[in-house]
């Protein structure tokens with residue numbers, strides 16, 4: 001690593017987050033670690049830490065991702081959420097990858113495979129992305145699968161909303177129950193519905209024994225630990241807003257103390273002083289309002305930095321970003337800042353959640369948008 005700009009992945013925090021989640025939500029037999037998108041940008045290598053911390057099933061979105069993850073653990077089961085072509089079932093079998101039945105047509109396409117594969121059925125309860133939507137199709141699969149090399153190991157669905165006091169969550173849950181009403185769920189080894197947010201916001205479901213942890217493992221519970229003294233007021237406000245909407249209860253508070261696993265650092269490589277009414281950046285975007293110190297920091301668009309990143313920290317002090325380029329950012333600093341000073345882009349109180357809200361984006365998207373030009377350094 002020659003340029004001193006990098007992503008720091010704190011595996012101790014990752015491990016603590018997982019242990020913390022499992023301690024607070026102990027009722028499950030299967031804790032899936034969702035590691036699609038190169039483990040949400042942290043690097044597939046972190047699966048080792050996840051497994052040590054208690055994750056006992058991994059989940060990815062494609063066979064390529066499953067095979068990449070397989071390099072780090074030869075035994076852990078890996079569920080592929082996405083479509084795997086019939087021609088690729090041998091590779092899935094060799095890598096011990098569990099398939100998702102994403103539609104009845106897909107099931108019909110692969111059911112005569114000679115490979116012994118575990119499968120989970122995905123139910124489309126309202127996302128309308130993938131999954132079985134019709135009860136008769138689900139029941140046919142469950143009947144027909146017995147005569148195939150496929151073993152039905154699991155059934156699941158995915159929620160389209162955060163489920164925070166919203167009727168859509170309730171509707172999806174009701175749809176899941178309706179679709180499976182003629183099925184003995186106890187006969188299916190793994191039933192999993194919740195992702196991170198659903199887990200922390202909702203009470204457990206007596207028929208589910210698995211949860212799929214994504215963003216929470218990486219330190220984002222989005223559960224804004226509301227201080228106890230503020231809770232009654234927040235609760236009251238929400239109740240008033242939702243009066244008459246008849247939605248199921250939501251847990252506003254929890255004891256999770258999750259820490260962000262990823263931080264991003266760079267360094268100052270150049271400083272210039274400018275006089276009043278000088279300009280900085282493309283399109284002369286910044287006009288100085290007095291004598292100013294401008295630091296050039298060695299990180300930019302090609303690393304995943306966008307105009308939604310507003311501040312950095314240098315020597316504990318916060319400074320605004322005033323211009324962004326492919327490889328640099330310009331920061332309005334003061335005379336305390338020196339060339340080669342370390343710059344915190346994310347960390348020490350600067351959060352990707354704030355960047356996300358600046359750009360009406362999601363933390364999920366931002367995490368996977370930090371490019372591989374920034375080496376991942378593991379702590």
Ligand SMILES: Cc1ncc(COP(=O)(O)O)c(C=O)c1O
Pocket residue numbers: 034081158194195196197212213214215216
């Ligand atoms: C099917 C499925 N389950 C679980 C997750 C994890 O979600 P989260 O990161 O919100 O916990 C995802 C993430 O995209 C998903 O697609």
